[in-house]
Amino acid sequence: MIRFSLHCDKEHEFEGWFSSSTDFDGQSERGLVECPTCGSRAVSKSLMAPAVAVSKDAPARPLAMDAEKREAMRKLKGMVQAVKQNSEDVGERFADEARKIHHGEAEARGIYGKASTEDAKSLVSEGIEIAPLPDFPDDLS
Numbered sequence: 001m002i003r004f005s006l007h008c009d010k011e012h013e014f015e016g017w018f019s020s021s022t023d024f025d026g027q028s029e030r031g032l033v034e035c036p037t038c039g040s041r042a043v044s045k046s047l048m049a050p051a052v053a054v055s056k057d058a059p060a061r062p063l064a065m066d067a068e069k070r071e072a073m074r075k076l077k078g079m080v081q082a083v084k085q086n087s088e089d090v091g092e093r094f095a096d097e098a099r100k101i102h103h104g105e106a107e108a109r110g111i112y113g114k115a116s117t118e119d120a121k122s123l124v125s126e127g128i129e130i131a132p133l134p135d136f137p138d139d140l141s
Contacts (some may be wrong), residue, residue, distance in 0.1 A: 003134070009042035010033035014072065017134040019117045026124075077136050084133075085114050095119035100130045 004024060007013045018024040033043045043092050065092050081118065087110035090097045094113030100106035112133050115123070123130050 005046040006043050007046050008040040010038050010040055012037040017132045019120060080133055084112060086110055089113055095123060098123055098128050
C-alpha cells in the first residue's frame with residue numbers, strides 16, 4: 001500500500017491509501033476519490049517528501065506530523081478499528097468471498113482481508129466496490 005497526501009480543489013488536505021499510483025489514477029478517473037471534508041471529486045496528489053533511512057541498519061522514519069495530521073491519523077485509525085470490529089476477516093479468501101457476496105451466493109455482510117493487486121483490479125472492473133484498509137504500526141498515535 002502507498003499513502004498519498006491529497007488535496008481537493010477547495011484546498012482541503014487529507015491522505016489516501018492505494019495499491020499503486022496507477023490505482024489512484026484509475027479510481028480518480030472513475031470519480032471514486034473524494035474529499036472527506038467537502039465531497040469534491042476534484043482531487044490531486046500533493047507533493048510529498050519520502051521517508052528516508054539514515055543508515056542501512058536504521059529503518060525509514062516518516063516525517064513528523066503536526067497536531068492536525070496526528071488527529072486525522074487518530075481518526076483514520078479509529079475508523080479502521082471500527083470497520084474491523086464490525087466486519088469478518090476472511091483473510092486470503094477476500095476476492096472469492098467478495099464475488100460470492102456480490103452475486104448473492106453468500107450472505108451480505110462486511111468483510112475484510114487480503115487481495116493481490118490483480119485481484120483488487122479484477123474486482124473493481126467487475127463492478128464490485130472495495131476499498132483499501134490500511135494497517136497501522138502499534139506505535140502510531
